[in-house]
Structures are given as C-alpha cells and as structure tokens.
Amino acid sequence: MARSTRSVDWGFPRWRSYGAEREAVKVRLCDRHGCDQPGDRPAPKSPNSPDRWYFCEEHAGEYNRNWNYFEGLTAEEAAQREADERRDAGGFAESKHNSWAGPGDGSRSRDEMRALDVLELDPDSDFEAVRGAWRKLAKENHPDIRPNDAEAAKRFQAVQTAYEVLRAAEERRQWKPD
Template structure:
C-alpha cells in the first residue's frame, strides 16, 4: 500500500499553485503575413465559401472594409438581392421605438426640445449650437428687439435652451472623465 501524503488540493483551483499541472494551449495566429497577434476573427475567403481566414481584429477590419457584397452585380440586381434579403428577415423594429421621435438616443428629450427652440437638428455639433444660441440671443435681446412680452418670452426660451444644453454637455464631459479613470 502506498504511503499517504498530505494534499492541499481539495478540488478548488485557487488552492493550487499558479501554472501547476497546466498544459500549454495552442493559439492560432493571424493569417496576415507577418502578424503575430491572435487570429480569432473569421472572414470568408470567397463569397459562399465555407473556407475562412482567421484574422486579428485590426486585419479583420481592414479586410471587411474592402469587401463588396454586391461585386459583379448590376445596380438593378443588387437592389433586387437587397430587397429579397430584407423580406427574408422575420423581425421588425420594435414599436416602442416609435414614440421616441427623432434623434439617435444620444440626446435626451429636453436636449432635443432645446435644439428645436434654437432651430437646429438633433445631430447638431457643439459649434453649431453655440452659433445658433448667440444669433438667437442677439436677435431676441431686449436691448435690440424691444420690451414686448413675446420678445421677452422668446429670450427666456433661448436662454433656457442654452442652459439645458450646457448642463447636458457638462454632464457628458464629467461622465467621460469618470469613465477614463
């Protein structure tokens, strides 16, 4: 009978020594010549072919950027193929997205309302917002446009829109700074 030895391994990996009893794993390298990164992104070698290249993320992005799915087709044939593939999809856009209105989801409803007050689209840049605010503020300022109640209301709306957009930009910058840490 063999001599009993003390064993600290109770089946829990954290009690084992690091690297103990582990075999080397094989890693597939990127198929791009000279690349030593891990090739874990499959890419087709040809249309409708089961053979695949295995690229790293960088080379897969470059390969896919040059891929033309409709190569060799006339514009009419390409449109026909795209339409048939659209019909094959058995899902549709969720109906709860419809109530959201315009925008891509990067701006809140208050920001979209503020942009509408300034006469801008939902995807307006920060420079466009500042220029529109300055123009609207100058045009509706009491020293320029007079002291009628309509002009005063317009000036208050422009200033409130600017405050909303500035607060949103500050919150976005603060979140980006927090995420960067």
C-alpha cells in the first residue's frame, strides 16, 4: 500500500487545532549569558535606540532594577532632558489622578523624594507618617524654640517646604475628576 503524503488539515473543516503545524517553532532565548529560558520581554539597549535585548522574566526584572536613564549625562544635561520630557509628557500628566501605582514604586516625583529625604522618611511612607515627621522636626527647629540659631531656621524652612510639597501631592492624589 502506498504511503499517503496528504496533510490532514487540507480544505475545510480544519482537522487539527490552529497552531499545530509540523514545523518547529522558533523560540528566542534570553540574551543573558548562560540563561536557557525563553526571552520574551524586550528591553532597550540604550536610550533613544530601537535596538532591544530580550530577557526572561527574572533577568528583565534585574535589568529594570539596575536601569539608570540618565547614565553618562552630566547633572545639567540630565536636568535639561528631564525638563524637556516633562514639557512633552502632557498626555501622561492628565492621568496622574488615576493613581495606578502606590508610593515607592515610581509614582512619586523627584521633588517628593527630596521632600521625604528632608523629613527623614522612606519612599513608601504614607501621609500620616509625613505629618508626624513634619510636626516633630518643626517643633525641634522652630525659631521660637531655638532663637538666634541660623542652622535651625534653615532646617525649619526646609521642613516646611518639604511638607508643602508632599501635602500638595497628596491633595492631587485625593482629587478625583467627575
């Protein structure tokens, strides 16, 4: 008897499930040296470059933790790039009120992070902790408590400014559009 060379999925109806082709499926491996997992998560090789690395989930997480967008730039160039991108990111600024992410995971601005440093708090501190730290530091450095102390007056001003920045950010997060 002659061997049949006819495929079982000719015509209609299709006799096999979709994706059950006979050809081998090409799987891209993780670009990390020595890793044999599928590399299905793209990551940029450098800023503003179309070239991509393809990592597995574990190595993509490691890559993202170590990514420094401003690497190789001077402080002035980094500030200029940040200002340019803030000016061009109007569409993203409209969705700030959605609060998709929690504090400490990139949802705080650079000014908020500096304010938290002034108040000696962690990046994931809630507003009650901010208020408590502000009251404690304001009492310690108040000009009425420490008269004729220029350093205490500067620290008091810094604490007040930090609290104002964080209060305004908290009010923006609390505001929900109609």
